[in-house]
Amino acid sequence: MLKDKVILKIRDIRKIYHTKEKEILAVDNFSFDLKQGEFVAIVGPSGCGKSTILSILCGLEDASSGTINKVDNLKFGYMLQSDNLFEWRTIYKNCILGLEIQNLKDKEHIKYVNSLIKTYGLLEFKDAYPSNLSGGMRQRVSLIRTLATKPDVLLLDEPFSALDQETRLAVSDDVYRIIKKENKSAIMVTHDIGEAVSMADRVIVLSDRPSEVKNIYEIKIKNRKNPIENRKTKEFSDYYDLIWKDIGYHV
Amino acid sequence: MYSLEHKKYLKKIRRNSILVHLTQILIIALFIFIWQFAANNEWINTFIYSSPKSILETIIDLYKDGSLFHHIWVTFYEVIISFILGTVIGIVVASILWRFKFLARVLDPYLTILNSLPKVSLGPVIIIIAGAGVKSIILMALFISVIVTIINVHQAFISTDSNKIKLLESFRASKCQIFFKLIIPSNFQNIISTFKVNLGLVFIGVIMGEFLVSKAGVGYLIMYGSQVFNLNLVMTGIIILAVMASLMYYLIVFIEKRCEK
Numbered sequence: 001m002l003k004d005k006v007i008l009k010i011r012d013i014r015k016i017y018h019t020k021e022k023e024i025l026a027v028d029n030f031s032f033d034l035k036q037g038e039f040v041a042i043v044g045p046s047g048c049g050k051s052t053i054l055s056i057l058c059g060l061e062d063a064s065s066g067t068i069n070k071v072d073n074l075k076f077g078y079m080l081q082s083d084n085l086f087e088w089r090t091i092y093k094n095c096i097l098g099l100e101i102q103n104l105k106d107k108e109h110i111k112y113v114n115s116l117i118k119t120y121g122l123l124e125f126k127d128a129y130p131s132n133l134s135g136g137m138r139q140r141v142s143l144i145r146t147l148a149t150k151p152d153v154l155l156l157d158e159p160f161s162a163l164d165q166e167t168r169l170a171v172s173d174d175v176y177r178i179i180k181k182e183n184k185s186a187i188m189v190t191h192d193i194g195e196a197v198s199m200a201d202r203v204i205v206l207s208d209r210p211s212e213v214k215n216i217y218e219i220k221i222k223n224r225k226n227p228i229e230n231r232k233t234k235e236f237s238d239y240y241d242l243i244w245k246d247i248g249y250h251v
Numbered sequence: 252m253y254s255l256e257h258k259k260y261l262k263k264i265r266r267n268s269i270l271v272h273l274t275q276i277l278i279i280a281l282f283i284f285i286w287q288f289a290a291n292n293e294w295i296n297t298f299i300y301s302s303p304k305s306i307l308e309t310i311i312d313l314y315k316d317g318s319l320f321h322h323i324w325v326t327f328y329e330v331i332i333s334f335i336l337g338t339v340i341g342i343v344v345a346s347i348l349w350r351f352k353f354l355a356r357v358l359d360p361y362l363t364i365l366n367s368l369p370k371v372s373l374g375p376v377i378i379i380i381a382g383a384g385v386k387s388i389i390l391m392a393l394f395i396s397v398i399v400t401i402i403n404v405h406q407a408f409i410s411t412d413s414n415k416i417k418l419l420e421s422f423r424a425s426k427c428q429i430f431f432k433l434i435i436p437s438n439f440q441n442i443i444s445t446f447k448v449n450l451g452l453v454f455i456g457v458i459m460g461e462f463l464v465s466k467a468g469v470g471y472l473i474m475y476g477s478q479v480f481n482l483n484l485v486m487t488g489i490i491i492l493a494v495m496a497s498l499m500y501y502l503i504v505f506i507e508k509r510c511e512k
Contacts, residue, residue, distance in 0.1 A: 058421050078421035084414050088436050101422045101432070149422065 007074055007185065008034035008057075008153065013066035015052050026052050028210040030066070034153065039179065039186045041196035044206030045247060050189040053211070054078065054155045057187070077151030077184075081158045083142040085130035091141055092117065092126045098149040109148065116144045120178065136167040136174075143175055147182060154179060156188040160195065169228055172199060176227050193247070197239045198227035205246045215246055301486040309487040318467075323491060325468040329385060329457045330450075330499070333392035338449055340393070341400025342442065348401070349408040349434065350426060362402055370395045370456070374463050383464040391463070392456025396449045403448070407441035408434050443507045450503065454496055469495070 013030040016023050026049035034040060042050050055061040057068065058078045077098075085094050095113050099105045117123055120140050130138060139159065146154060159175065160168045176199050179186050190196050196203045203217045221235045230236055253261070283303045289295045290302035297305065313319035348355040373394055381387040411434055419429050435442075461470025469488050476484030 059423075060417065060420055076421075078418075080414060080418055080421075082414055084412070084418045086415070086433070086436070088439070097419075097432070098422045101419065101424045101428050 005036045005071075006033045007036050007071045009067075009069040010034075010057075011067045011069075013053065013056060013063045013068070015049065015056065015061070016064045025210040027056075027063075027212075029212045031213065032204060032216065034185055034187065037183060037185055038202065039176075039188070039200045040202045040204060041188045041190060041200035042204045042206060043190055043193055043196045043243065043247065044211060045208050046191050049209055049211040050191075050206060051081075051157050054157050054187065054189055057153075058155055074153060075149070075151045076153050076155055077146040077149060078155045079142055079146045079157065079159050082162050083130075083138040085138055085141060087130055090127050090129060091122060091133070094130065094141055095144045095148055097145055102149055104149060109150070112150070113144065113148045116147060120144060120174070134167070135163050136171045139163065139171050140174060140178075143178060147178070147184075152185060154184050154186040156186060156190075158190050159188070161190075161192075168195075173226050173228050193240055193243050194231065194236075195227075197236055197243065198230040203239070203243060205243055215243075217243065299482055301483045305483045306487050306490060309483045310491075313487070322467055322469050322472055323495065325385075325465075326457060326461070326470065326492075327495065329388050329392065329460070329468065330453050330495075333389045333396065333456060334450060334453045336389070337393050337396035337400055337453060338446060341397045341445070341449075342404050344397075344401045345404035345408060346430065346434075348405045350430070355405065355409075362398060366398045366402060370398075371459055374459070378464055385465075387464050388457055388460030388468075391460035392453045395456035395459075396452040399452060400445055400449055403445050404438075404442065407438045407445075411437055439510070443503070443510075446503050447500065450496070450499055454492070458492070 010033070011031045013027055014025070015027040016025050018024075030053060032040070042053065044050050052061065056063045058076050060078075086097070089097070092113075095117060096105065096110070099109050099113070117126055120143075122137065122140060122144070125133060125137065130141070133141065139162075142159075156175075160172050163171055172195060188196070188200065197219060200219055203219060204213055205215045205217070206212065207214045217239060219235075219239060221230055221233050223233070224230060286300075287303045290297045290300070290304070310319065313322070348358065370391070374391060377390050377394070378387050381390050415433055415437070416429060419433055424432070457468075458470040458473075461468045462474050465471040465474075469491050472491075473485050473488035476482065476488060
């Protein structure tokens with residue numbers, strides 16, 4: 001596929017949640033395009049319906065209205081907030097969970113999973129159980145589980161929020177490298193502006209509920225490197241301030 | 252190699268657990284001894300309270316006329332059949348209720364009523380329907396255990412972590428896959444504890460049933476003993492029951508440990 005090719009077109013997504021007492025307009029007028037190989041971050045105040053957008057894209061929930069156009073056979077991989085590893089399965093068995101469900105347990109996919117496990121430093125834990133792993137390692141297993149089915153677009157739902165600060169930086173660096181190396185497109189939802197600016201090619205800022213697109217920032221950093229290095233650049237702090245004001249967190 | 256301190260620690264743990272076991276044995280030994288002693292000195296009326304010695308003699312008599320293992324076998328057989336039926340039916344129904352939420356909501360009040368109803372009151376009805384025999388006893392035990400199983404297992408199933416379900420759904424898993432890959436394995440502990448509860452309930456059911464209708468079994472021994480005022484027989488029955496119930500309980504614990512490996 002060509003670089004810069006638009007693989008996903010989202011137009012005017014609207015989502016209403018119904019409860020007995022009231023209806024809640026969670027997302028309104030949400031539109032954007034995703035290009036091949038692009039890393040897009042969606043930031044916004046907490047509870048503004050960011051995760052809803054991912055659930056809709058993944059097909060777990062239906063939008064109330066709006067359209068999603070995607071290129072044929074575009075496959076999504078969803079990485080949830082908590083790692084959700086199955087404690088009764090070994091690391092390897094956790095990694096191939098998606099393959100088992102989608103009946104993809106063939107030689108090619110197994111080989112791919114094994115190479116991922118090896119590349120990302122989990123080989124010696126392959127037959128261990130999740131309880132023996134650190135938070136950062138668990139998150140890596142969760143990523144491998146998502147990558148195993150070879151999705152084209154990764155949907156990351158606050159993937160690092162369960163981790164402490166240092167691990168968080170290291171793991172986001174890891175995950176970023178893995179995604180770039182495997183040449184995936186990604187949409188990441190986060191409330192951490194720094195995370196968004198340091199990782200993404202584009203940052204979509206959402207308003208408070210109902211979530212509408214307030215602004216889209218093209219993140220242009222000279223000498224762009226990995227997230228931790230990006231954080232040290234001048235552009236990083238400029239974008240950070242811009243987005244901070246945009247979201248309008250009130251202290 | 253462990254440090255000296257760690258060795259001391261291990262030794263302390265071991266000594267503690269030996270002490271617990273010794274005390275346990277001491278209590279039962281003391282109990283039997285005092286009981287026998289009181290009987291010998293006629294502090295208690297042995298006609299009512301029996302004595303360890305007469306219980307042992309009764310067991311030997313039963314063994315000699317060949318009926319001991321017959322009664323044990325009959326009760327054991329009834330317990331096993333009702334236990335298996337109750338557990339299997341309970342888990343299957345709970346699974347169906349998990350799968351069809353509508354049905355679960357519809358049946359909820361009925362299950363609650365059936366659960367609070369003293370099942371023994373169904374005894375006469377069961378006897379009329381199933382006849383005065385083993386069938387009635389098994390049905391009785393089944394009624395007592397199955398409702399609780401359904402409620403407990405269903406409750407455990409629907410409390411499964413919704414994030415894990417979401418994860419499987421993101422892989423486009425079918426309900427059936429979710430059930431076998433997540434619901435069952437994540438509720439393994441709950442299912443085992445249901446086994447334990449069930450075993451106790453089934454024993455209650457079987458003995459109740461044997462009290463009402465039976466020609467053999469440990470419950471029959473107790474009932475018969477009380478009718479002919481042979482309290483030795485009654486006490487013997489109770490002791491046999493206690494031994495049977497604990498043996499079967501440990502069997503489940505054993506199976507549980509094997510499965511965990």
